[in-house]
Amino acid sequence: MLQEESDLSLIIAQIVQKLKGSNLYSQLERQAWASLQRPEIKLESLKEDIKEFFKISGWEKKLQNAVYSELSVFPLPSHPAAPPEHLKEPLVYMRKAQGSWEKRILKSLNSMCTELSIPLARKRPVGEQKELLNKWNEMGTDEPDLSLFRPVYAPKDFLEVLINLRNPNYENGDSLSFRTHLGLIQVPLKVKDIPELKECFVELGLNIGQLGIDDSTQVPPELFENEHVRIGQKVLAEQDSAAAQQYIRQGSPTALRAELWALILNISSQPEDVLYYEQLKTNVIQHDLLVDSLIYKDVKLTASNDDYYFVFEDYLYQVLLCFSRDTSVLSHFAYNSASPPKSYIRGKLGLEEYAVFYPPNGVIPFHGFSMYVAPLCFLYHEPSKLYQIFREMYVRFFFRLHSISSHPSGIVSLCLLFETLLQTYLPQLFYHLREIGAQPLRISFKWMVRAFSGYLATDQLLLLWDRILGYNSLEILAVLAAAVFAFRAVNLMEVTSLAAAEAVLADLSTLKVMPLLQIFLFATVT
């Protein structure tokens, strides 16, 4: 048990160190000093009295939420001998694959840059700055010529990379044998099976009330909905992140969702945060980046064409342009298998003090990236809050959907989980689709990479993202993908080509997410 104790003290030390640099720490210090004025604080029992004060005034809860947030996001401290890259990704061959993929993306970006003779970054002339500032709230009306720009990569390019991932220590040969996987993903990652998923997603069970099922018009609200809303209000009053995360597993009432998500992600709009956002906005005004054009292009191609999201076009620019310039995002690369593209100031190659990351936040957007932001626009209308929520969602969840890693919520694991579920529980369908050249992953990949944004109706999407937050895992995306195939299995069994299979699964906007998940996990006879 000595080992566990030392592990615990290591974790505590790590969290304390992280929180010491945060805003909360200085606020707590200030509060502690201010509390000395209060009559109930006595010198003899100073420590206990201050602790009691923190408990009553709600500051202890804020600290608890911050600790909980740290535990949810950062991986546990690893072995002292493990180098930093081991924390990013323990498997060497995956690190190598991610490195090669990044080189390719960078090459693509650089060649686009040279072809179009556009600098990676330039300072805007004063006139242009003024113009942009005036137009800040309606950047969507701008119609720059983006015809020469192409997205750096699309999800299907990324899928090809994942298909070619191989573990050099795993011999499965090229010919079909009992050792090759029948799906597209050939790496032997550990994925859950349905019994393990049932245990993991126990709150989605048949005998537990769900929003998305038990709030439909036929069900009288007294049975579940009213009580659930009441509990939600109580959770918000308590301001407890952990309780909110547990509560939201059964779905969030529409009216409470914005606040609940902010509580779970531990986002509270302080004046400093608004100031930070304004600073980023100033950076956008002053400098123009090549990735800005990529963002424009992406928004125009995806969100602007979407019936649900085109109204939020301006918000998307306001968030994504600032996101590209936010260097605080760089800290998430400590646990992301990806690394930010690094360049050196001319003549100073190799010197770390002269290294610059491009874009400043280290994230190069791909085709469909703006769809991560779009659904959030339904919940948050204040730009700095919308920005904070998106940034936190990205560094907690979305980054895993486009980087190569062995993490259980990483896209590789999700793909393998999807294929394994389909193969195990719908073997006839899987075999049939394979035979007609329609590997199921080729159809479902784009859904999972975008976390279903743009494919489901927005109310259904938000119910799905409720569960992502509630379970702190993206595995539900793979389960939903398999559930969709199970739902349309009858039609899919009759198709004879990939195009026809894609047509059957082209429109998911009428699907109800929660019943599909519940049936697939808890009501399918295996």
Place this chain on the structure above:
Amino acid sequence: MSRILVPCHVKGTVALQVGDVRTSQGRPGVLVIDVTFPSVAPFELQEITFKNYYTAFLSIRVRQHTSAHTPAKWVTCLRDYCLMPDPHSEEGAQEYVSLFKHQSPSMTFPKWLSHPVPCEQPALLCEGLPDPSRVSSEVQQMWALTEMIRASHTSARIGRFDVDGCYD
């Protein structure tokens, strides 16, 4: 008490395999790594650290010199310590591992246990399970009975399990 690295010589892996390595088809599942400590003063081993590469189970045996007169003997310190919970998947495959000295009296040469030394006899059956030899003899009798019935095939119906009056 400061800890220092002990110089050691790690030999190459040797496969444990029956028969000729060159001609047999199968790949050995057990490899042996010899670690020697070139003439060093007696020390107390605290920790062994290594990076795993697809080893599922680890056993460690130590050759111990107790005194000048008795010959050195091999002691098993660790048997089948699990490094990979599922050997067919990637969990634990490339992890960094530390094995510690655990609750053992200090000795001049490494004899420490991370896990208690397992007994060499087979594990005792847990309580509540019937004696296997009795069960097998009973099963044999039942099997003989079914064979008899099958052999003496009649056309008589077995009939319902009719307790008087229950179907009225």
